[in-house]
Amino acid sequence: MSAQRKETVAITTPHVPVDEDIGEIRDIVGFHIRLAHGAVYRHFTETFAELDLTQKQVAALWLVADHPGIAQIGVAQRMRMDRATTMAIVNRLEAKGYLARSKSHSDGRKQELNLTRAGRRTLATAKRAIRQHEQWLKSRFTEKEVAKLVELLTRIHQ
Amino acid sequence: MSAQRKETVAITTPHVPVDEDIGEIRDIVGFHIRLAHGAVYRHFTETFAELDLTQKQVAALWLVADHPGIAQIGVAQRMRMDRATTMAIVNRLEAKGYLARSKSHSDGRKQELNLTRAGRRTLATAKRAIRQHEQWLKSRFTEKEVAKLVELLTRIHQ
DNA sequence: GGTCATTGTAAGTTATACTAACAATTACAT
DNA sequence: ATGTAATTGTTAGTATAACTTACAATGACC
Numbered sequence: 001m002s003a004q005r006k007e008t009v010a011i012t013t014p015h016v017p018v019d020e021d022i023g024e025i026r027d028i029v030g031f032h033i034r035l036a037h038g039a040v041y042r043h044f045t046e047t048f049a050e051l052d053l054t055q056k057q058v059a060a061l062w063l064v065a066d067h068p069g070i071a072q073i074g075v076a077q078r079m080r081m082d083r084a085t086t087m088a089i090v091n092r093l094e095a096k097g098y099l100a101r102s103k104s105h106s107d108g109r110k111q112e113l114n115l116t117r118a119g120r121r122t123l124a125t126a127k128r129a130i131r132q133h134e135q136w137l138k139s140r141f142t143e144k145e146v147a148k149l150v151e152l153l154t155r156i157h158q
Numbered sequence: 159m160s161a162q163r164k165e166t167v168a169i170t171t172p173h174v175p176v177d178e179d180i181g182e183i184r185d186i187v188g189f190h191i192r193l194a195h196g197a198v199y200r201h202f203t204e205t206f207a208e209l210d211l212t213q214k215q216v217a218a219l220w221l222v223a224d225h226p227g228i229a230q231i232g233v234a235q236r237m238r239m240d241r242a243t244t245m246a247i248v249n250r251l252e253a254k255g256y257l258a259r260s261k262s263h264s265d266g267r268k269q270e271l272n273l274t275r276a277g278r279r280t281l282a283t284a285k286r287a288i289r290q291h292e293q294w295l296k297s298r299f300t301e302k303e304v305a306k307l308v309e310l311l312t313r314i315h316q
Numbered sequence: 317g318g319t320c321a322t323t324g325t326a327a328g329t330t331a332t333a334c335t336a337a338c339a340a341t342t343a344c345a346t
Numbered sequence: 347a348t349g350t351a352a353t354t355g356t357t358a359g360t361a362t363a364a365c366t367t368a369c370a371a372t373g374a375c376c
Contacts, residue, residue: 021224021225022221022224022236023220023221023223023224023225024220024224025217025220025221025224028288028292029292029295029296029304029307029308030198030202030213030288030291030292030295031217032307032308032311032312032315033191033194033195033198033311034195034198034199034213034217035237035238035311035314035315036191036195036311036312036314036315037191037192037194037195038238038315039238039314039315039316040188040191040192040314041192041333042238042333044188045333045334054361054362054363055188055192056362056363057362059183059189059192062181062182062183063180063181063183065181066179066180066181066182066183067179067181071323071324072323072324073322073323073324078180079193080193080196080197081363081364082364082365082366083323083324083325084324084325084326084364084365084366085363085364085365086324087324087325087326088362088363088364089362089363092362101324107322107323107372107373108323108371108372108373109322109323109324109371109372109373110322110323110324110372111323111324130186130188133188134186134187134188137187137188137314138187140313140314141310141313145310146187148306148310149187149190149307149310150187150190152299152303152306152307152310153190153191153193153194154190154194155298155299156193156194156197156198156295156298157190157193157194157196157197158197199364200364203364203365212330212331212332214331214332215331229354229355230354230355231353231354231355239332239333240333240334240335241354241355241356242333242334242335242355242356242357243332243333243334244355245355245356245357246331246332246333247331247332250331259355265341265342265353265354266340266341266342266354267340267341267342267353267354267355268341268353268354268355269354269355
């Protein structure tokens, strides 16, 4: 559907230049980060359409898999989200049956998060989709450029 | 308030390491883009708290200023948004009194967008805030690195 | 023991992004 | 030139995400 739409645009509106003038905004780094994020987000959504998972949901699932028994606050800190936003995401993953909460016995305030069997199965599928998605993203760079990009981006998010 | 909160965190939870282990996800480029975008978005929101404008709203305002009489579809294409999303943003900017719609006489389907006097005044203020925000973002890079980052990001969003 | 911090939770707000449908207008093919 | 298709704006509805505020339960610490 996306390829079809793109083709339609190319056929019916050849007079619209690909590199439209965006004016002074071209020199704003933050604008490029937002455009790049948007492009990645859109491709991710297409890749995960059948799986019905968002970036955040996959990231949270993956984090819990890598840190069994992690508390919600732990997920929040690693993903740079606040508690309320984390709640919403964990709620959705719980509703889908991919992870389960259980009271921590070391700290009564916390809930331990763990994947269910379905969660592990889905994450395995998701990781294959991520590999595809990453391939699409990395295909335009050399290995060295990928490393450089990650290094630069890391300096932004600490 | 942000500095205060950061300080509080540093004082009350020194046992939480800054570089928490995020596991395998560390190697996913898309994850770094999302984290970087989130960090930039958060700083932008703080910088523009008094102005009560979002990234998208400023970008749209700026685009209209650089392209007087541009149609909504033109804004959408340049910002990689669909028509409905553009509508919402233009509606908000119109409600704030920063831009005005007027029927195009060359194409009856289109609306010409132009800044109001208040819109021009606000954009001027916004540009000063953007300069601050960009300074914060660029401060961690050399000029060469900024150019490289923009070049790499541009390859992602075309 | 009392005070303060942490954690999870609920409720409500805002912004964004998408789809689907519709009306008005324009473009185009035969 | 007429009928069909495409474009543009618009509305309505849905979903996600991020935020605030408030509250309860629990833990940390003097």
